[in-house]
Amino acid sequence: MEAIRATFFQECEELLADLETGLLAMEEGQGDSETVNAVFRAVHSVKGGAGAFGLDGLVRFAHVFETTLDGVRNGELEVEASLVALMLRCADRLSDHVSAAKVGESLDPDGDQDLIKQLEAFCVAEEAGEAGELDLPIAFAVVPLSIGDAPEAFTPLVASTEAGPAEWRIEFKPHATLYANANDASVLLRELARLGELRVELNADALPGLDTLDVFGAYLSWTLWLTTEKAEADIRDVFEFVDGDCDLTIRGPGANDTVDIAVTSTPDIGDGDRDLIPASAGPLEGEMSLQDLLAMARGASSDTAEAEAAAESVIATEPRVLKEPSPQVSESANAPSAKSAGKATDVAQPTIRVDLDRVDRLIDLVGELVINQAMLAQQVHEAGLARSGNIALGLDDLEQLTREIQDSVMAIRAQPVKSVFQRMPRLVREVASMTGKSVRLVTEGEGTEVDKTVIERLSEPLTHMIRNAVDHGLESPEARVAAGKPAEGVIRLAALHRSGRIVIEVSDDGKGIDRARVRSIAIERGLIEPDAVLTEEEVDNLIFAPGFSTASAVSDISGRGVGMDVVKRSIQALGGRISITSIPGKGSTFTLSLPLTLAVLDGMVVSVxxxxxxxxxxxxxxxxxxKPVDVRSLGPHATVLAVRGSHVPLIDVGSAMGFRPDPASGSGVTILVESELGGLAALRVDSIQGQRQVVIKSLEQNYDQVPGIAAATILGDGRVALIVDVDGVIALRRQTATRPTLLDKAS
Amino acid sequence: MPAASDLKVLIVDDQQTIRALVRAGLKDIGVTDIEDAVDGEAALNVLLSNRRNLIISDFNMPNLDGLGLLRAVRIAPQLKAIAFIMLTGRADTALLQRAQQFGVNNYLVKPFTVATLREKIEQVFGPLT
Known part of the structure; x- marks a missing residue:
C-alpha cells in the first residue's frame, strides 16, 4: 500500500502539472474541448486516487472543483477570464492539499470555503454531502456470466452459431525449422484426427531427387479435410507449438465466404509490427480489426448529443459492416491493421521507471570505461604499436564507441527543463497578486534537456530570479502606463542549447537597473570607493556582490538585488555563469549558462x-x-600582468596551491581565465599538455574538500589529476596577499 | 463455483494509482492472471491478442473512454462474451444507464474496498473460491 501511495503522489504531480498547463492554455484562449477534458480528468483523477487513501478534505475540495469543470465541459459554463483565474487559484489550492497529504497532514477546510463559494457562484451546487455518499443505491441490473462463457468469446461466430459438424480445409506446409525443433508432422496429423474425421492428401511435388536432397530440408506439404463439431480455435490449438514453423491456412465451412487465415510466420517474423498482433489472433472470420473497432467505438465515446446520434448511426450501419463479404485476408491485407496497431502503441511512448542509483552506477562505470580506454590508447601508443593499421583502427573505433555510449548514458539522466519551468507560472501569479502587478509569463524552450541534478538545483535560483523580476524589475501598472508601456508586464523565461551548454534567460520589460541607486548602495555598504570609476556593466554586476543586499533590505531596494549573490553562488556551484544586461526603461535580462552534465568536463591539462x-x-x-616586461610586481606577493592595456592579477598556481614555496621564475605559460568573483585573472603554469574531456571524480566523496580544487580525474596514463577551482585559487591568492606581514615574518 | 485463479482480468485506467489499487485488490481475492492498459485503445490492443474473461475499466480516459471500450467489446464477435465492470467516480445514474444499454455487467464506484470489489465480481460470476 505504501508503494501505491508513493505512486499516487508521483502521479498527482504529473496530473497537477497537466491541470495547470491546461488551465493556462484556456487562459490564453486556446482551450479546445480536449484541453477542457484533460483538465477535468486531472482533477477527477486526483480526487479518485485521494478517495482511495481516505483523504477526505482533498476529495471534498476536488469534488466541487470537478463539478465546476464538468459544467465547463458540458458547455453549461462559459469559459471567461474570471472563471479561469479562479480555477487557477483552485489548482494552486488543490496542489497545496496534495502537498499537505503527502506529509500526512491535511489543510484546514475553512481555507477552502472562500474558493468553494466562488466556484459555487458559477454553478448551482450539487446536493450537499455528495462526497460522503458516493455509492448511492441506483437502479442497476447486474448481468451475470459464467467464467466458462468468456473463452467462448474467442470462438469465431461461424463455429459457434452453426450446429452440427462442419468441414474445414487445412493447408499445412512445415518449414525445416519445425523438424529442427523436434516436432513431428505425423504427430500433429494424428492429433487432428482425434478432433473428427480427417482426410489427408500428401503433396510431395517439391521432393527433389536423392542426389540433391537435403536431409534436413522440408519438402512435404499436406492438404487436410477435417469434419468436426469443434471450433476453429480447437483446430488451431493443435498447431500451437509449431506456430511460426509452418505455413498454415485454415478455411472454414461454406464455399463462398471462406477466409484464408495466414498463420504463417515467414522469416520476417522479427518484424516488430507483426509481433503486436500475434498470428493466432489475426482476423478470424467474423472478427474485427482494431481499426474497425476503434472507428465504431469512438462514436460511443463521447457524451454529447451529436455523439449520441453518431453512435446511433454506427449501430445502424453495423449489420452492413459485419455482413460485408469478407475479402480474402492475406498477409498483405493483414499488414495495415497491424501497422495501425503499431502506431497506437507508438503514441503511448512506453517508458520505464528506473532507480536513479542504477543509472548513476552505470554512469560511473562508463566513466571508468572512458578512463580505461584512454589508458589503453596511451599504452598502445607508448609501446609503439600505434602505427600498425589494425590496432589503430580498432582503437579509433573503441574510442568512438566509448564516446557514444557515454553520450547515451548521460542522456538517460537528461530531462527537459519543463519540470522547473512549470512551477514558475504559479510563482508569478502569487508574487504579482502580492505586489499588485499585472504580469504575463512567457516560456520558451521547455523541451531543452539538461542533467537531472542541474535541473534540481536550478529551481531555487530561478525562483529567486523570477520573484525579483516581478517584485523589483517590473513597475506598477500605473507607472507602466505613465511610461507609455502596456499595463501588463512580461517576464520571459527561455532555455536553449548553445555550444555544449544550456543557456537560460530571464528577462523582463521593466524599468531596468537604476544604476545611480546601485552605486550609492554599493558605496554605502563599502563595496566600492565613493570615487571609483566603473563601467555600466561593472555597476550592473555589483548586484551580485556579496553583501550588496540582505534579506532585510528587500523592501527598501528599488532596484534588483535580493540575494543575488546567493543566486550567483548556487549557479557557480553547478559550474555555471550568470550575467546581466540592462537597458534603462526597457528592462533587464539575466543569462545563466550551465554545463549539460556534471559528470564530464572539457579541460586543459597543464603541468605545474x-x-x-x-x-x-x-x-x-x-x-x-x-613578455617579461608585461609582468609587474606589486610587492612580494602580488603580481599583475598587462593584457591589452589593462592589468589583471597574475597568480602563480604552483605557489598558490603550495606545490612550491615561491613563485617559479623563468618562462612558463599563462592562462587568462574569467573569474566569477572579480573579472579576469591570469594563471601561471609550467606547460600545457593538451585539451581533453575528463570524467569528474568527486574529491569530497572520496577524500575531503581541498581549497582551490574542484574535483579530481584519472588521466590516460593512470595518474590522478586535480581539477582546478579557478575562483578557489584566486581566493587562495587573496589570502596570501592580505597576509604579507605574517608570511614575511615566517620567512 | 468458479475459482478466482481462473479469472483472466484486464484492468483499464489511465491512472497508475487506480491500476495498482485494483491489481492489489484482485490479488487479495486470489486472481493471479492480470493485465492492464492505460486507455480503451490500449485495452483493445491487449484484448485482440490476449484471452481475458473480465474487464474492469475506468470510465473517463483519454483516447478511448470506458463507454467506447465497452461498445467496441460488445461489437466485436471475438470479444463480446467478456464480462465488463465499469469503474466510476460516482454513482452517475445517467452514465450507468448508457453503460447498461451497451451491455455492461456491473459497476464499481471509486473508492472501493476489497470486499466490494469481490462482491461486484461475484455478482457477475457467482461466488468465487
Whole structure:
C-alpha cells in the first residue's frame, strides 16, 4: 500500500502539472474541448486516487472543483477570464492539499470555503454531502456470466452459431525449422484426427531427387479435410507449438465466404509490427480489426448529443459492416491493421521507471570505461604499436564507441527543463497578486534537456530570479502606463542549447537597473570607493556582490538585488555563469549558462611542478606567452600582468596551491581565465599538455574538500589529476596577499 | 463455483494509482492472471491478442473512454462474451444507464474496498473460491 501511495503522489504531480498547463492554455484562449477534458480528468483523477487513501478534505475540495469543470465541459459554463483565474487559484489550492497529504497532514477546510463559494457562484451546487455518499443505491441490473462463457468469446461466430459438424480445409506446409525443433508432422496429423474425421492428401511435388536432397530440408506439404463439431480455435490449438514453423491456412465451412487465415510466420517474423498482433489472433472470420473497432467505438465515446446520434448511426450501419463479404485476408491485407496497431502503441511512448542509483552506477562505470580506454590508447601508443593499421583502427573505433555510449548514458539522466519551468507560472501569479502587478509569463524552450541534478538545483535560483523580476524589475501598472508601456508586464523565461551548454534567460520589460541607486548602495555598504570609476556593466554586476543586499533590505531596494549573490553562488556551484544586461526603461535580462552534465568536463591539462592539473575550458579566455616586461610586481606577493592595456592579477598556481614555496621564475605559460568573483585573472603554469574531456571524480566523496580544487580525474596514463577551482585559487591568492606581514615574518 | 485463479482480468485506467489499487485488490481475492492498459485503445490492443474473461475499466480516459471500450467489446464477435465492470467516480445514474444499454455487467464506484470489489465480481460470476 505504501508503494501505491508513493505512486499516487508521483502521479498527482504529473496530473497537477497537466491541470495547470491546461488551465493556462484556456487562459490564453486556446482551450479546445480536449484541453477542457484533460483538465477535468486531472482533477477527477486526483480526487479518485485521494478517495482511495481516505483523504477526505482533498476529495471534498476536488469534488466541487470537478463539478465546476464538468459544467465547463458540458458547455453549461462559459469559459471567461474570471472563471479561469479562479480555477487557477483552485489548482494552486488543490496542489497545496496534495502537498499537505503527502506529509500526512491535511489543510484546514475553512481555507477552502472562500474558493468553494466562488466556484459555487458559477454553478448551482450539487446536493450537499455528495462526497460522503458516493455509492448511492441506483437502479442497476447486474448481468451475470459464467467464467466458462468468456473463452467462448474467442470462438469465431461461424463455429459457434452453426450446429452440427462442419468441414474445414487445412493447408499445412512445415518449414525445416519445425523438424529442427523436434516436432513431428505425423504427430500433429494424428492429433487432428482425434478432433473428427480427417482426410489427408500428401503433396510431395517439391521432393527433389536423392542426389540433391537435403536431409534436413522440408519438402512435404499436406492438404487436410477435417469434419468436426469443434471450433476453429480447437483446430488451431493443435498447431500451437509449431506456430511460426509452418505455413498454415485454415478455411472454414461454406464455399463462398471462406477466409484464408495466414498463420504463417515467414522469416520476417522479427518484424516488430507483426509481433503486436500475434498470428493466432489475426482476423478470424467474423472478427474485427482494431481499426474497425476503434472507428465504431469512438462514436460511443463521447457524451454529447451529436455523439449520441453518431453512435446511433454506427449501430445502424453495423449489420452492413459485419455482413460485408469478407475479402480474402492475406498477409498483405493483414499488414495495415497491424501497422495501425503499431502506431497506437507508438503514441503511448512506453517508458520505464528506473532507480536513479542504477543509472548513476552505470554512469560511473562508463566513466571508468572512458578512463580505461584512454589508458589503453596511451599504452598502445607508448609501446609503439600505434602505427600498425589494425590496432589503430580498432582503437579509433573503441574510442568512438566509448564516446557514444557515454553520450547515451548521460542522456538517460537528461530531462527537459519543463519540470522547473512549470512551477514558475504559479510563482508569478502569487508574487504579482502580492505586489499588485499585472504580469504575463512567457516560456520558451521547455523541451531543452539538461542533467537531472542541474535541473534540481536550478529551481531555487530561478525562483529567486523570477520573484525579483516581478517584485523589483517590473513597475506598477500605473507607472507602466505613465511610461507609455502596456499595463501588463512580461517576464520571459527561455532555455536553449548553445555550444555544449544550456543557456537560460530571464528577462523582463521593466524599468531596468537604476544604476545611480546601485552605486550609492554599493558605496554605502563599502563595496566600492565613493570615487571609483566603473563601467555600466561593472555597476550592473555589483548586484551580485556579496553583501550588496540582505534579506532585510528587500523592501527598501528599488532596484534588483535580493540575494543575488546567493543566486550567483548556487549557479557557480553547478559550474555555471550568470550575467546581466540592462537597458534603462526597457528592462533587464539575466543569462545563466550551465554545463549539460556534471559528470564530464572539457579541460586543459597543464603541468605545474610535478603535478598535473586540469583547468575547465569554460573559464579559459585565452592562453598567453607574456613578455617579461608585461609582468609587474606589486610587492612580494602580488603580481599583475598587462593584457591589452589593462592589468589583471597574475597568480602563480604552483605557489598558490603550495606545490612550491615561491613563485617559479623563468618562462612558463599563462592562462587568462574569467573569474566569477572579480573579472579576469591570469594563471601561471609550467606547460600545457593538451585539451581533453575528463570524467569528474568527486574529491569530497572520496577524500575531503581541498581549497582551490574542484574535483579530481584519472588521466590516460593512470595518474590522478586535480581539477582546478579557478575562483578557489584566486581566493587562495587573496589570502596570501592580505597576509604579507605574517608570511614575511615566517620567512 | 468458479475459482478466482481462473479469472483472466484486464484492468483499464489511465491512472497508475487506480491500476495498482485494483491489481492489489484482485490479488487479495486470489486472481493471479492480470493485465492492464492505460486507455480503451490500449485495452483493445491487449484484448485482440490476449484471452481475458473480465474487464474492469475506468470510465473517463483519454483516447478511448470506458463507454467506447465497452461498445467496441460488445461489437466485436471475438470479444463480446467478456464480462465488463465499469469503474466510476460516482454513482452517475445517467452514465450507468448508457453503460447498461451497451451491455455492461456491473459497476464499481471509486473508492472501493476489497470486499466490494469481490462482491461486484461475484455478482457477475457467482461466488468465487
Amino acid at each position: 611542478g610535478d603535478h598535473t592539473l586540469v583547468v575547465p575550458i569554460t573559464v579559459i579566455v585565452e592562453t598567453l606567452q607574456p
